[in-house]
Amino acid sequence: MREVLHNITEEELGKQHQFIEKVKALSAGETRFAMIQTYGCQQNEADSDRMRGMLTNMGFEMTDEREKADVILFNTCAVREHAELKVFGNIGALKHLKNKRPELVIVLCGCMMQQQHRIDEIMKKYPHIDMVFGTHTFYKLPEMLYDVLTNRDRHVEITETATPIIEDMPVRRESSFQAWVTVMYGCNNFCSYCVVPYVRGRERSRHFDSIVEEVKTLASQGYKEITLLGQNVNSYGKDLDEGKDFSDLLTALNALPGDFIIRFMTSHPKDATKKLMDTMASCEKVENHLHLPIQSGSNRILKAMNRRYTREQYLELVKYARSVMPDIAFTSDIIVGFPGETEEDFMDTVSLIKEVEYDGLFTFIYSKRRRTPAAEMEGQVPQKEKQDRLSRLMETQNEISKARGEHLLGSIQRVLVEGVSKTDSDFMTGRTSGGRLVHFKTDEDLTGTFANVKIIEARAWSTTGELMK
Ligand code: 5AD
Ligand code: SF4
Numbered sequence: 001m002r003e004v005l006h007n008i009t010e011e012e013l014g015k016q017h018q019f020i021e022k023v024k025a026l027s028a029g030e031t032r033f034a035m036i037q038t039y040g041c042q043q044n045e046a047d048s049d050r051m052r053g054m055l056t057n058m059g060f061e062m063t064d065e066r067e068k069a070d071v072i073l074f075n076t077c078a079v080r081e082h083a084e085l086k087v088f089g090n091i092g093a094l095k096h097l098k099n100k101r102p103e104l105v106i107v108l109c110g111c112m113m114q115q116q117h118r119i120d121e122i123m124k125k126y127p128h129i130d131m132v133f134g135t136h137t138f139y140k141l142p143e144m145l146y147d148v149l150t151n152r153d154r155h156v157e158i159t160e161t162a163t164p165i166i167e168d169m170p171v172r173r174e175s176s177f178q179a180w181v182t183v184m185y186g187c188n189n190f191c192s193y194c195v196v197p198y199v200r201g202r203e204r205s206r207h208f209d210s211i212v213e214e215v216k217t218l219a220s221q222g223y224k225e226i227t228l229l230g231q232n233v234n235s236y237g238k239d240l241d242e243g244k245d246f247s248d249l250l251t252a253l254n255a256l257p258g259d260f261i262i263r264f265m266t267s268h269p270k271d272a273t274k275k276l277m278d279t280m281a282s283c284e285k286v287e288n289h290l291h292l293p294i295q296s297g298s299n300r301i302l303k304a305m306n307r308r309y310t311r312e313q314y315l316e317l318v319k320y321a322r323s324v325m326p327d328i329a330f331t332s333d334i335i336v337g338f339p340g341e342t343e344e345d346f347m348d349t350v351s352l353i354k355e356v357e358y359d360g361l362f363t364f365i366y367s368k369r370r371r372t373p374a375a376e377m378e379g380q381v382p383q384k385e386k387q388d389r390l391s392r393l394m395e396t397q398n399e400i401s402k403a404r405g406e407h408l409l410g411s412i413q414r415v416l417v418e419g420v421s422k423t424d425s426d427f428m429t430g431r432t433s434g435g436r437l438v439h440f441k442t443d444e445d446l447t448g449t450f451a452n453v454k455i456i457e458a459r460a461w462s463t464t465g466e467l468m469k
Pocket of ligand 2: 187188189190191194195196197231232268
């Protein structure tokens with residue numbers, strides 16, 4: 001129990017609020033711009049919302065243009081090497097901008113910065129980076145920024161120990177109708193391939209009442225979609241002694257007034273219970289979608305991954321969920337090319353995705369991560385083989401996704417309209433309860449509202465519909 005330290009102290013919060021005012025005073029009425037580029041998962045997006053909130057309160061206007069920005073912040077991801085390489089590419093490209101405008105402040109933060117070897121690399125090879133901090137200290141952004149703006153010294157602030165939970169920091173969400181709400185931070189699972197427990201620390205749940213209060217406020221402000229976030233939402237509450245679990249939280253949020261929908265991610269199959277499925281089935285605001293990452297269809301590989309469930313247990317869960325929610329859409333994460341994965345193991349994954357009939361899959365090539373047990377395992381799979389398995393998996397899933405989409409033909413779906421279609425500006429895009437994209441024509445801008453749409457065409461990843469008046 002970490003009750004004493006559970007939330008950040010009023011004193012620390014007050015100090016940061018003072019620094020917010022101090023930074024604001026520095027600009028002496030002039031408009032200054034800040035830009036945040038976020039990599040990785042929704043948790044990073046949620047952290048960026050907080051940093052955007054702090055920057056706005058410090059008097060910055062947000063921009064997407066690097067040339068215009070006085071502060072550029074990269075919120076980084078460490079889950080796969082590819083994400084890290086992208087960050088290095090981007091900060092390398094900023095060198096010339098910094099040469100032209102030495103007063104530009106470049107900040108690196110997030111998961112990648114919780115790794116000592118990355119910090120060493122940045123200190124040595126990227127002298128134009130002004131500020132570096134990890135996942136546990138981002139609430140100190142006002143103080144750190146003040147320091148850099150007034151001393152122009154490089155500032156590095158990393159701690160390995162997870163800081164307590166931060167409530168009451170400013171937050172500025174990019175959307176006015178979709179909101180991320182973190183319910184817990186960190187992860188205790190130590191899947192053998194994953195760096196998250198090392199860079200985000202152990203599980204810390206937010207107090208039940210704080211979450212309910214936040215969602216209540218969001219709903220009253222007109223937010224239409226609330227997505228609850230945690231690396232493993234199903235272990236919500238285990239570190240508190242409030243006697244409440246994630247299903248209880250869903251029930252309480254479902255009872256709040258307002259026309260809004262609730263989504264959540266991620267659920268670890270080892271902790272997903274029948275109670276969760278029953279709760280989803282009985283809560284009308286909770287959408288008909290479960291993201292339940294299986295990672296592999298082979299029991300041998302699941303064991304080596306330290307996932308702590310079998311293929312059979314997973315399939316049992318899916319079966320139960322479908323018995324109480326016949327229309328539920330499943331999505332999953334899958335890693336191909338985990339060390340020691342044979343063609344036979346891979347074919348177990350292929351047969352599993354056919355059996356479950358996922359609506360969609362997030363597929364990843366195994367990426368070796370420092371400090372994780374899998375990095376030291378024998379039988380690393382050659383890159384060419386990994387790529388080949390990935391393409392075969394995606395091909396199989398495309399057919400399944402298309403067939404799942406075809407199930408919807410002729411049905412009327414209530415969708416939350418997210419905006420103008422990215423591929424055809426004559427269309428607007430919404431998302432069904434199961435999370436599938438629907439493009440449809442309309443004369444009115446319906447962004448941020450619910451619309452009823454009849455599905456008339458289905459493809460692997462999206463559908464086309466007709467607006468029902
Ligand atoms: N290599 C490839 N994919 C990974 N993931 C996590 N760690 C790795 C890794 N080392 C994937 C998992 C997880 C998702 C968020 O990222 O599938 O569910
Ligand atoms: Fe990583 Fe496993 Fe935790 Fe997910 S549950 S964040 S894959 S260690």
